[in-house]
Each structure stands twice: as structure tokens, then as C-alpha cells.
Amino acid sequence: MTKGDVIYEGKAKVMYATDSPDKVLVYFKDDATAGNGEKHGVIQDKGIINNKISEYFFKLLKTNGINSHFVEVVSDREMLVKKLNMIALEVVVRNVAAGSLAKRLGLEEGTALKVPVLEYFYKSDELGDPMLNRYHIMAVDIASLQELDEIEHIAFCVNTIMKDNLRAKNVDLIDFKLEFGRDEKGKIILADEISPDNCRFWDMSTHEKLDKDRFRHDMGGVEEAYKEMLTRLTM
Ligand SMILES: Nc1ncnc2c1ncn2[C@@H]1O[C@H](COP(=O)(O)OP(=O)(O)OP(=O)(O)O)[C@@H](O)[C@H]1O
Numbered sequence: 401m402t403k404g405d406v407i408y409e410g411k412a413k414v415m416y417a418t419d420s421p422d423k424v425l426v427y428f429k430d431d432a433t434a435g436n437g438e439k440h441g442v443i444q445d446k447g448i449i450n451n452k453i454s455e456y457f458f459k460l461l462k463t464n465g466i467n468s469h470f471v472e473v474v475s476d477r478e479m480l481v482k483k484l485n486m487i488a489l490e491v492v493v494r495n496v497a498a499g500s501l502a503k504r505l506g507l508e509e510g511t512a513l514k515v516p517v518l519e520y521f522y523k524s525d526e527l528g529d530p531m532l533n534r535y536h537i538m539a540v541d542i543a544s545l546q547e548l549d550e551i552e553h554i555a556f557c558v559n560t561i562m563k564d565n566l567r568a569k570n571v572d573l574i575d576f577k578l579e580f581g582r583d584e585k586g587k588i589i590l591a592d593e594i595s596p597d598n599c600r601f602w603d604m605s606t607h608e609k610l611d612k613d614r615f616r617h618d619m620g621g622v623e624e625a626y627k628e629m630l631t632r633l634t635m
């Protein structure tokens with residue numbers, strides 16, 4: 401595999417072309433942002449940890465029948481993935497009220513939800529990632545009804561598989577954000593990353609936050625929390 405030109409540099413990762421037209425190389429940076437990019441910082445070794453944690457979850461999902469864009473990890477900070485046509489949606493699944501949902505519904509952070517909640521957000525920095533429902537998505541042709549059914553089926557399976565796996569490690573899966581793309585045949589494929597950057601992980605006994613919220617809310621112990629999550633997953 402030969403590393404080619406930069407295709408896209410985002411807030412947390414850089415995407416490189418490779419000598420295989422259907423593969424891209426993801427480089428995980430230590431950069432961290434919050435509040436739609438208003439807040440910027442560096443979490444030391446976050447890129448290395450998120451690369452390993454994403455590898456862990458993509459492999460876990462694969463053994464449970466959920467395919468993703470994951471091909472292989474090629475270095476500390478680099479992952480080879482299938483190149484996809486990304487769907488401009490952030491798909492959030494929530495088991496416990498936190499972040500914007502707690503605010504929107506006036507719920508205390510930590511309130512258990514009777515059923516898992518799925519939310520769609522339009523992946524648009526200019527528009528500030530507005531929340532969408534199925535009709536908005538179909539009306540502006542972001543995805544079809546069949547594709548939304550497929551996306552929701554995968555998202556809820558991911559929730560069950562990750563929740564069960566993390567419970568054994570004394571971690572509560574509070575919520576997470578997924579991204580999807582279409583492969584060359586138009587098939588819906590799970591993409592992007594699964595890490596403390598786009599998931600909320602709480603210690604099941606102490607409710608200690610083991611994710612990017614420590615950075616978002618200047619709680620300190622950020623690097624330690626990312627390392628703790630990697631340790632728990634790989635022990
Ligand atoms: N398999 C894939 N093929 C093509 N693009 C992908 C794939 N997986 C993820 N991407 C895209 O690559 C980019 C990854 O970079 P990054 O996550 O830093 O960017 P961002 O999403 O713009 O920023 P942020 O996640 O901080 O909002 C995203 O735009 C993501 O949608």
C-alpha cells in the first residue's frame with residue numbers, strides 16, 4: 401500500500417489517497433474540537449488511542465455480523481479503509497440522557513431512557529449540524545426510505561453489541577455518533593470512527609466520564625480517560 405495525496409483534512413483526521421482507488425488511508429490526529437469547532441485543543445496520543453479503539457470496535461462488530469469500512473491498521477495512527485461516498489448524516493443513538501438531548505428535553509444528565517433514541521443530524525458545519533427527521537432527509541434526497549431502514553437497523557445492532565461488550569468492562573454506553581457511506585454498488589456501509597471522540601463512556605460504578613466530554617467541559621484528566629478506555633478494552 402502506497403500513501404498518496406491528502407483527499408480531505410477534517411477536525412480530527414486526515415484522509416489520504418492510496419495506490420488502490422477503492423481504499424483510503426485515515427490518519428488520526430491529536431487535535432480535538434468542540435462546539436462546532438469553536439473550541440480547539442490537543443489531547444496527547446489521542447490519535448493513537450482512537451485508532452486502536454476504532455480497530456477494536458470494528459473487529460468486534462465484524463465478528464457479530466456488522467460490516468464496516470475497516471480493512472486494517474497500518475501504523476500507530478493510520479487505518480486503511482474502504483473508500484466510500486459519504487452520506488451527509490450523523491446518526492446518534494442514545495441510551496441515557498446527556499449532552500444536547502438532556503438540554504432539549506429538560507432531562508437531568510444521566511436519566512435512563514425507556515427506549516434507545518435515534519437522532520439524525522445534517523453533517524454541515526455551515527448550518528451547524530441541524531437535527532433532521534426522516535422526511536427532511538428524503539425531501540432533500542440525502543437518503544432513501546430503504547436506506548434509512550438499513551441505517552437504523554445497523555445502528556441499533558451496533559448499540560446492542562457495544563453495550564453488552566462494554567458492560568463486561570464496567571463501562572456504560574451512554575450514546576454514540578455513527579457515519580455511513582455507500583460503496584461502489586450503492587451498499588450502505590458503516591464508516592468513520594468509533595472512539596471516545598464520538599461516544600460517551602461512563603464508568604458503570606462511579607459514572608466517571610471516560611470520553612471527550614472531559615475536554616468539552618474542561619474537567620481535566622482527558623488523556624488519562626482515553627488511556628483508561630483503551631486499557632479496559634484491551635485487558
Ligand atoms: N470510508 C470513508 N470514505 C470516505 N470518507 C470517509 C470515510 N470514513 C469517514 N470519512 C469522512 O472523512 C472525514 C474524517 O475526518 P474528520 O472526522 O476529522 O472530519 P469532520 O467530520 O469534518 O470533522 P468532525 O468529525 O470533527 O466533525 C469526515 O468528513 C468523514 O465523513
Ligand SMILES: [Mg+2]
Nearest residue numbers: 410411412592
Ligand atoms: Mg468526523
